[in-house]
Amino acid sequence: MIPTRSTHVAAYVAIMAVLISLTSGCWNRREIETLGFVMAIGLDESPSGRIQLTVQFAKPGALAGGTEAAGRSEKPFWVSTVEGDTVFECFRHLGSVSTKRPYLQHNRFIIFGDELLKNKGLMPVIDFFNRDAEARLASQVLAVKGATAREYLQAEFEGASLPSEGEQGMLLYLETALGTISPLTFRELEDRMGSEGIEPIAVGVEVVPLKPDTSIKGELTREEVKSTARLGGTAVFKGDYLVGWLDEYETRGLNWILGKVKSTLMVFPQPGFEDRLATIEILRSTGNFKVEVRDDSIVASIHVDTIGNLGEVQEPVDFVKQPETWGQFEKGLEAAIKQEIMQTVTKLQALGADAIGFGQDIFRRKPKDWANIRGHWDDLFPTVKIHVQVKAKLRTPGMVLKSVKTR
């Protein structure tokens, strides 16, 4: 067919018609007014044994109020709870209680309740977050000790209008200044679940109820603040079930081994005085471990190197007259760290959960040995012998060489 003017016009009209229908917007468009920005997701076992989903939405309107009083009286977030048989179903059930459709791209936390982790395990609830295109694998994972995720998501924090901002701040502060949590993302949790010879962990949180008469001055002046929360400790899993908790010091023990202590304080008996304490500020540390499989036993050698400053003493010291005390402080610090590490390993061996990754280390360095022992690693892990070597260096005694003394 020879193209004529009329066929050109017809083709032009056809192309325009297609373009008009295509450029009107995306197929999957969602208007921002219809979306609820999810900041945190909580998962629990409901009283009837089903899955209970609690979602914390941000309320951008209340946040936009700024410093003026208008924003103060309104909570900048709200929490919706629904029940269902699967996680995805719960999200759709939110429609029956929530005015906005959950939008997961900004989610920061995935929080699991105690009961859910003990009774159902992680398996039945985590798949959705992998499979869904909207969920983010970089969300932090928290486990609530002795409470439900729903109760936890009602908690509010001073100094942060959005609870998730507050949690983020605490996580960062704790991780970099005390090392009593071992934060990990959802992706890392899953890596631990799927890897050979290592068990998952999660950051532990507790709900702290406020007394009814507590008056909160500061940024939050509302009266309905009922609870806040504290972070610290670690939930230890075996497979995908929660089997126990490490307390804050045991968590730091874990961090020493994994080399994840950034800065912290070590408090131990001051050399020469049994009932007085010395405090050392740790500046840097490295930690690693090597597991050797021998004929009769498995030995894990843990090596920690650390540098610190003397932060505080309770009994006067004088490094000018008695420089040898300096070495005693270093020895005391080494012993304190070593004890913390031993306590952690003992606890984990009692729980039977290899949260450190001794098995993984064997798999990585001696895959042939691992092939032989992986079947009975659960029996072998509690029998692993520990050899801890700590090298501590103190840099400066602070601004004074000599303490104030009473006369």
Add this chain to the structure above:
Amino acid sequence: MQQIEGGRISSFQVMCLLFLVRMTATTISFPFMIGHESPTDAWIGVAIGVAVSLVLLELIIQLGMKYPDMTIIQYSQVVLGRFPGKAIAFLLIWFWISDAALTIRALGAAITSSFMPETPILVFILLTVLLSANAARNGIEIVGRWGELVAIGVLVSGLVLVLPYRAMNFKNLMPVLPYGLAPHIKGSLTIIAFYMRLSIAWMIIPLAHNRKEVLRYSRYAVLLSGVLILGHAISLVTVFGSQATALAVPGFTLARQIFIGQFFERIETIPVSIWVLNAMVKVALDFWAAATGLSQVFGLQNFQPLAYPVGALAASFSMLFFESLVDLIQFTKHTWSIYSILLVIAIALILHLGSIIKNSNSRTIKPGNGHSDR
């Protein structure tokens, strides 16, 4: 022989096109990594695959260099005679169309499973086909220039492999060889299979300006893409650890792990759009090769009217061949890998043999070969 494509491209553009042709199977979908049995040292499989592909590349490119003025559609008929030659031409045209269908479907599946799950896959397939067929219709020069631009973009998108540095754990690369070499040999087959797509050079070589350079540049294309594939395999394992082999769309998911500071997040759309363009150039080249090939087989004056029909064919194949993403991955990993290696290597060997026999015969009749380089 008459050339229906009047365009000319540089050797550098040939390299860019060959590079892009290989990269789609890493950026859009990464069948090599999906379900790999020994992910921690998967890079070994990539290295083996790239090394073998470099050798096979000689076989492919040298064949094209024997008849530098003709496309494979033309010289297969010269070497083997009219009917066997046409049979090979049809096999190759079929290969390009079905390969385009595979790429389009993989692209659509990747977008629908990670960005726009509610949009029908047909929308992405049709848009890709329309754009690519239009480029193909405009000839190899347009595709070549487009490829040059996109190839630079794809190289820059290699940053995706480094930017999730905060999520990387290099200990994940241990152990090396926990399950022996067998999974790597198996894995390298997938790598080699996708390098067989470089056989599209059989259509481009006669159009290159300085043909002596083509072999060198195609080696660069293999090495360059090899380095990027290696990077993808390593980066995925360091970031995802034991989950690296579980991802349906590894490249896209990797790009999502980029966080720069606390505020610069969700920039995955930038690399992903470059990768989508990458797939489009590859599909355009497939369409161009199929359209040109068809017009040469049938002795048409012009390949342009065939570009859209070829695109329509590929679009419908992409919808008809595969039921789902699972189906697509099974087919790519287990059927297509073997099929493409067998097809390309068999054709290359047959034509090499044929040309050797023909040359030794013709030498007895009349010395001197008519097909010299210009």
